[in-house]
Amino acid sequence: MSRKKNKIKIDSPPAQTQPAGIYIHIPFCIQKCSYCDFYSITNLRFKQEFIEALKQEMHLCSESSLQFDSLYIGGGTPSILESEQIREIIETAYPCFQIMPAAEITIEINPGTVSLDKLKHYRSFNINRINIGIQSFQDAQLKFLGRIHSSKQAEISINGARKAGFENLGLDLIYGIPGQTVKSWLSDLKRAVEFEPEHLSCYMLTYESGTPMEIDLQKGCFTPLSESFIAELYLATISFLNARGYIQYEISNFAKSKSNRSRHNRKYWSFAPYIGLGPSAHSYLEPCRRWNHRCLKSYIKDLAAGCLPIAGQEILTQQQQMIEVIYLGLRQTDGIALDEFEKKFGVGFEQLFADVLSFLKERGFIRPIQTHCALLPEGMLLLDSITSMFVEQIPYGFSVTLIGS
Numbered sequence: 001m002s003r004k005k006n007k008i009k010i011d012s013p014p015a016q017t018q019p020a021g022i023y024i025h026i027p028f029c030i031q032k033c034s035y036c037d038f039y040s041i042t043n044l045r046f047k048q049e050f051i052e053a054l055k056q057e058m059h060l061c062s063e064s065s066l067q068f069d070s071l072y073i074g075g076g077t078p079s080i081l082e083s084e085q086i087r088e089i090i091e092t093a094y095p096c097f098q099i100m101p102a103a104e105i106t107i108e109i110n111p112g113t114v115s116l117d118k119l120k121h122y123r124s125f126n127i128n129r130i131n132i133g134i135q136s137f138q139d140a141q142l143k144f145l146g147r148i149h150s151s152k153q154a155e156i157s158i159n160g161a162r163k164a165g166f167e168n169l170g171l172d173l174i175y176g177i178p179g180q181t182v183k184s185w186l187s188d189l190k191r192a193v194e195f196e197p198e199h200l201s202c203y204m205l206t207y208e209s210g211t212p213m214e215i216d217l218q219k220g221c222f223t224p225l226s227e228s229f230i231a232e233l234y235l236a237t238i239s240f241l242n243a244r245g246y247i248q249y250e251i252s253n254f255a256k257s258k259s260n261r262s263r264h265n266r267k268y269w270s271f272a273p274y275i276g277l278g279p280s281a282h283s284y285l286e287p288c289r290r291w292n293h294r295c296l297k298s299y300i301k302d303l304a305a306g307c308l309p310i311a312g313q314e315i316l317t318q319q320q321q322m323i324e325v326i327y328l329g330l331r332q333t334d335g336i337a338l339d340e341f342e343k344k345f346g347v348g349f350e351q352l353f354a355d356v357l358s359f360l361k362e363r364g365f366i367r368p369i370q371t372h373c374a375l376l377p378e379g380m381l382l383l384d385s386i387t388s389m390f391v392e393q394i395p396y397g398f399s400v401t402l403i404g405s
Contacts, residue, residue, distance in 0.1 A: 018270070018272045018273075019067050019272070020267070020273040020274055021069070021070040021072065021267040021272065022093065023074065023264070023275070023276045023282075024073045024089060024278050024281070025074060025277065025279060025281040026074070026075035027041055027050065027076045027296050028041060028075065028076050029075070029076055029080070030080060031146065031148050032212075033145055033147060034146035034213040035205060035207070035208065035211055036208075036211065037210065040075060040076040046296060046300070047080075048085070049300055050300065051081075051085050053300045053309075054092075054277060054278060056303045056304075058097075059092075060306075060308055061096065061275060062095075064275065066097075067098045068098060068100065069102070069263065070103060070264035070267065071090075071093060071099060071104075071106070072265075073086070073106065073127075074108045075108060077109075077113055078108050079109035079113040083117075083118050086122065086127075087121070090105070090126060090127070104128065104129055105126055105129065106127070106170075106262075107122055107130055107131070108132075108133065109130060109131070109133070109161075110132075110148070111132065111134065111157040112157075116160045119161055119166070120165070122164065123165045128167075129169075131199075132154070132161065132172065134158075135174045136173065136188055137151045137154060137155075137187070137192070138187075141184075144177060144179075145177070146212070146213075155195075158171070159195075162195075169195075169197045169198055169199070170262070171197045171199070171200055171201070172201045172203065173201070174204075175230070175237065177225075189240050190240075193241070198260040199253070199261070199262065200253070200254045201254075202237050202254070234377070235378075249332060250269065251332075251380050271284075271286060276292065278292065279293055279296050279299040280294040286316075287321060288314070289313065289316060290312065291312055292311055298311075318345070321344075322394065323387075326387055326390045329373070330374075330375050330379075330380075330386065331383065334372060335374025336349065338350065338369075338371055352393065356389045356393050360386065360389075364376065364378060365378055365382065366379055
């Protein structure tokens, strides 16, 4: 890969049909959670060095002609940074990118790492959406997950966000924790909705390869919940939240209204362009995906030399794009838009997958097909298997024409 020591232009697609997003990965944590496989380190002495490298990366990408309506600061634990460092990030981003006036600006925080003053600073920096990693309101479960905060600190953080003026609040929760019951999980959901957040993300606990939790699982240190019981928890989640005005729009995400859906995360599911900044961050400009070094030292080293810290990239084939359209479309309750599929690939969705659709209809896994193909909750439980069924139906060597490619 050639390395240029000057500013590098990132071209937009021939015609930008939807606004793009910016993701900024903050690679620091006080303590790694036992289930997490996102890139982060616990050595905090590189924080300012990282900020300088990040600002350099923004400047190298600043010739982009894309317009952006979302900026998401995630991690790691962004709230580990000082308020002034968050301000530096945002004040650098605005001159470098064409960020639209009504953009959604989100920051992730973890309880136990913020004060009311820090939350007020965030709000004054034009951050208008906050996402809090609660995971559970039960201390025993928080300890099992390796979280550093208590249930009391979780409540303090939520109340602090409201006092600081945040009117768009999201909470993250985890279900499928060993020892969890339907009653204890619904207790967490009940406590969450009492705070009236605009958005809720309910993630199923997964045992990612190489994480401390997965290693403990292999050693037999605990007994995981059965798949059938986790399915029961998932269906209970949908029923409980729907009854309280939270509408599911993606397999793990619920919002009070369409305007409260995560504008940024939806870009990942809809093939919108996005730029990822920071170590391990991914960027996508159809049909190219690229990713940064999953190592802070390598990231800083490249940027100090005036180079973008790109670890690799791929040009998605036509078949790969079709697979991703299916998988990402089926994650959403709106499903796959049939007209958009045919426009993009030059073939009718129902024509290509007639046998699979017939099978799924008979078993009650999909909604009646009109303009979209969408899974019912029972189908979402089998998302990976159902996606594989579609993939197997793509004829070997099938040629599709991508519009605009």
